[in-house]
Amino acid sequence: MLKVAVVGASGYTGVELLRILHCHPEAAVTCITSEQSAGKPVSDLFPSLRGRYAQVLENLEPVRVAEKADIIFTALPHKAAMEVVPTFLKLGKRVIDLSADYRFNDAATYEQWYEPHMNPHLLPKAVYGLPEVRRVAVKGAKLVANPGCYPTSVILGLQPLLKHKLIDTTGIISDSASGVSGAGRGAKVDNLYCEVNEGFKAYGVGGVHRHTPEMEQELSLLAEERITITFTPHLVPMDRGILSTIYGRLLAPATTAELAGLYAEFYGGEPFVRVLPAGGVPSTAHVRGSNFCDIGVVVDQRTGRVIVVSAIDNLVKGASGQAVQNMNIMCGLPEGLGLEGLALVP
Template sequence: MSKVRVAVFGASGYAGEELLRILLRHPNAEVVAITSRKNAGEPVSTVFPRFTGAPLTFVEPKVDEIAAKCDAAILALPHGLATEYAIPLLKAGVKVFDISADFRLKSAAKYKEYYKVDHPAPELLAKAVYGLPERYRDQLRTADLVACAGCYPTSSILPTAPLLAAKLVKPTGIAVVSCSGVTGAGRKVDLPYIFPECNESLKAYGVVGHRHLPEIEQEMAFAAGVPEMAINFIPHLAPMNRCINSTILMDAADGCTLEKIGEVYEQAYGKEQFVRILPAKRCADTKYVSMTNTCEIGYNLDPHTNKVIVTSVIDNLTKGASGQAVQCMNIRFGLDEAAGLI
């Protein structure tokens, strides 16, 4: 089998670095272009010394030239910019895997509400397949445009969707409290994210109207089979480089038991390579998923409050971004789903 030729747009950020870490060891992929306006003309080792010896040089993001030599493009670009590249790449027949939020929401109105601008290509929102393999694997097999699920949403949707679909929890009153490593803010110099500000500090932010909120609500509503949902999403910045820990509180429905929760999770994820369900009453731990494409889920049922309490951890750069994109790419091109990821 010939290798899938992959171009990485925006390869000089944290997600770009993680993509290169995965793709350069991928047995069925060849990185044919890495773009960065700032670093164009520089060898990859100048920006990321870990890749010394890799025959790659950053180039300007000239879509026509790059599209002519790649099968897949992974867009590790800021929100709002990805669409500019996705449109011509799609027209050129390239399969696009977008790590930004440009195509995740099905509603152009919701996009405008949370991103404060009109969507530049609303006709593509219906075409995009949501890039969460454990939920949309069949659709991903034929997708031309994949909107890879966000990091916070992945850690929230994977543990809740099966329980909502099975009606073991109520679709109202859900609270998601998440803690993310600092790399989630991107590779930039900004006061809130420098070492003295983050170290020895844990703080909430964006507790009302965070941009990931409509994405989480959208997918939870799809799972629950209801038109819309409203949840509380409370993100925190944690003093660690990577990973996300989400603790989710849900009201148990009538008849919900620990045993039934375990059965639903086993049915949903028992055969999944990248979801690990812990025994009942254990809590997930970020140190066991760092630099992996795994989502680890723990669950409990509190009889005092009748709350289902779920803990979920992922690596924000891998299962929450780059690893997820590669997993989706593997599915789309008929490769081993775990290629490059284990």
């Protein structure tokens, strides 16, 4: 039985980790921290856990946390993660970090979009934990940088086209939309029910969202050339889900059936990627609460464009589910342990 710590459990990715790990047969949560709510039972903060989690939230004292756990999930804001991760590693613990702090190969990029990096020497050791792209590297990793939610949906959507060099890499657009849990659990007027409900809007328009460089890093590696994309996130009045509608120009003619076939083959062995039959297009509703990434691909013959639509649950495949998938891989467990839950429909 793995001993697991969840560090920073007062946000939505934290409680989602606890939800998933509760059904994991080989993991036991031995430590849960929250700076804001230390001393309270975790079930006071999240009544959904009542009766199943008796733990009290602890302060984040890295050495004490490390004593209690074999593997540590850091569900902290960026910056707060890099303040504690080095200690965990030094004490021989494996870490899966859900923040952006270790996602970039290059400290300069991180610093351009975030802030000065406190331990850039760790970046080469961190593995960007998208199993469908680099499962082998994850297996051996001590530090996994768990991908961002938008990047997960976009990279999985584009991977087959880029690996097969089927699209013009200069004009890719991803028009993506997220449920509100992606905005976190902080008390802000902008995220109040009445501010968000019954409205749909774009934000971070013009290439300014911080997930842009993360996507570009990974897409460039897949394409083996430098890719710049146009990425526009939107906010949907729903709790969970990301849908990315991705546009590319085909380099040579292809049909929807051909590309759907290619995708099905590409992802054939993947336990958590479901390629829809030709003409099918996913909905976030069908992955809500599950670790799946559903993908549909359609060719618009009138314009020569391919349109890929990918759907994930931002808190599962886009965060905590993927983190547990990474844990399973890192620890030599069956990859799907704890993750077999199907979407909650309706």
